[in-house]
Amino acid sequence: MSKKVVSITVFSIICVLILGACNKTNEVTTSTERADATDNKGSMVIAVMAPEFESSITNMFGVGYDIEVKSILPSVDDIANHWNDLDVVIDDFIKNNKDVDIVYGFPTEYLKGLVDKGNIKKLNGSLDESLLESVAPAVMEPFKKAGNGDVYAITPYFNNYVLAYNKNIFNELGIEAPPNGMTWEDTSNLAKLIQEKSNYKGVTLGMPSSDEQFYYLYLTLSRPIFKPESNSGEIQVNTELNSKYWTLFTDMYNDNEKATMEEFVQGKVAMGVFPISQLTDEKMLNFYGDYEPSDWGLVEMPIFEENEGGLAFTDSLFVVSKYSDNKQVIKFLEYIQGKEYAIKMAENSLFPTYWSNEIKEIYSKKYGFDFSPAYNQPGELIEQPKFNAAEFNGIQEAGEMYFVNVLTGTVNVQESLNDYQKEISQ
Numbered sequence: 001m002s003k004k005v006v007s008i009t010v011f012s013i014i015c016v017l018i019l020g021a022c023n024k025t026n027e028v029t030t031s032t033e034r035a036d037a038t039d040n041k042g043s044m045v046i047a048v049m050a051p052e053f054e055s056s057i058t059n060m061f062g063v064g065y066d067i068e069v070k071s072i073l074p075s076v077d078d079i080a081n082h083w084n085d086l087d088v089v090i091d092d093f094i095k096n097n098k099d100v101d102i103v104y105g106f107p108t109e110y111l112k113g114l115v116d117k118g119n120i121k122k123l124n125g126s127l128d129e130s131l132l133e134s135v136a137p138a139v140m141e142p143f144k145k146a147g148n149g150d151v152y153a154i155t156p157y158f159n160n161y162v163l164a165y166n167k168n169i170f171n172e173l174g175i176e177a178p179p180n181g182m183t184w185e186d187t188s189n190l191a192k193l194i195q196e197k198s199n200y201k202g203v204t205l206g207m208p209s210s211d212e213q214f215y216y217l218y219l220t221l222s223r224p225i226f227k228p229e230s231n232s233g234e235i236q237v238n239t240e241l242n243s244k245y246w247t248l249f250t251d252m253y254n255d256n257e258k259a260t261m262e263e264f265v266q267g268k269v270a271m272g273v274f275p276i277s278q279l280t281d282e283k284m285l286n287f288y289g290d291y292e293p294s295d296w297g298l299v300e301m302p303i304f305e306e307n308e309g310g311l312a313f314t315d316s317l318f319v320v321s322k323y324s325d326n327k328q329v330i331k332f333l334e335y336i337q338g339k340e341y342a343i344k345m346a347e348n349s350l351f352p353t354y355w356s357n358e359i360k361e362i363y364s365k366k367y368g369f370d371f372s373p374a375y376n377q378p379g380e381l382i383e384q385p386k387f388n389a390a391e392f393n394g395i396q397e398a399g400e401m402y403f404v405n406v407l408t409g410t411v412n413v414q415e416s417l418n419d420y421q422k423e424i425s426q
Helices: 010-026 031-036 051-061 076-082 086-096 108-117 129-133 137-146 167-173 184-197 211-221 240-255 261-265 282-288 328-336 339-346 357-367 372-376 389-407 413-425
Strands: 043-048 066-071 102-104 161-166 201-204 269-275 296-300 318-320
Touching: 043 051, 043 328, 051 066, 051 076, 076 086, 076 389, 086 102, 086 108, 102 328, 108 137, 137 372, 161 167, 161 372, 167 184, 184 201, 184 240, 184 269, 201 261, 211 240, 211 389, 240 389, 240 413, 261 269, 261 282, 296 372, 318 328, 328 339, 339 357, 389 413
Parallel strands: 043 066, 043 102, 201 269
Antiparallel strands: 102 318, 161 269, 161 296
16 A cells, blocks of 8 residues: 555545545434424534535534535645644634634644634533533543633544453453553553463554554554654654654564454454444454454553543534624534434444443444443543644655664664654755
């Protein structure tokens, strides 16, 4: 797989999330709901990032509402040019389009910048407090960090990672099951213990098909700590943090003989770190082998000592312009953040941010898993990128060869990071 394909930007993923969610949500739009759409609940103006996302508003959220949709940028391709200042672009649009009620469709990284600029409304105190209390900590914690304790955004759905483990293997070996809150060092040590006591592999981190793909998987998992800080205009990658975790992850991958998700499903690996969306992909899991969900336990994904939040992610934030006095806005947001809409999403394999015993039971009956760890692990507020998309992807792509050299033992980690620093400093 080429670098271009593997190094997907966050906003390329938006298209998949929004359009895929749109299709799934349409499947449960009943004839009654379509009939009810003729009874107009109110009108609103909603801004999306680009024209490609306009239909998602009316198709996913607009039943019964008269919604005018505006685009902030001319095309989805323009988003990459504003990777490091998208909050400025959104803020300028709000100030220059005071008829806009809501802005939709961007990730949490840009929320703090919008809060600091002062042109979006605080939602706690306006939205039903019981709904806000029902939002998963995985999502709410980053929102509160961005809002200095207040809530300025909601999002109806998200995704997250968990650590899955094979209960039978742990019982057979007499090893205590993994707890919530393990660090990556804890996970690596537990994997080594399993291998010392058995012929099982200890842990898999997904399903990369090459060393190069493992590098990009590592970048995904290490988002909470991947910070190529600019020091007087110079990007810094030769850091103690990179040295520590390049060593830890390459050793973990090699020590576990490059274990795969397929081997985990087949009962050959004791633990695996996966997105929860993969655990609901029954077609894929059944292709890998026969499995029984009750044989697997789920706990919170491993954390970094330097940044203890989970990896919950969403690109579907809603914020309200401070210039809007539209009374329908709060009713609309309460609907898409509420129980009725959450049940609809859960029944169609999306993960609503609304969390209750009822949602938990829907997943348990449908897939056999308790996804509570994915919901309850507080998420971390990822920092806004300091570079545009081309620069950011260039930094990441440049590291591929040097990371693989460490993985294959060709070059030691310090020498490799030195060479990596020299290349991107040119």
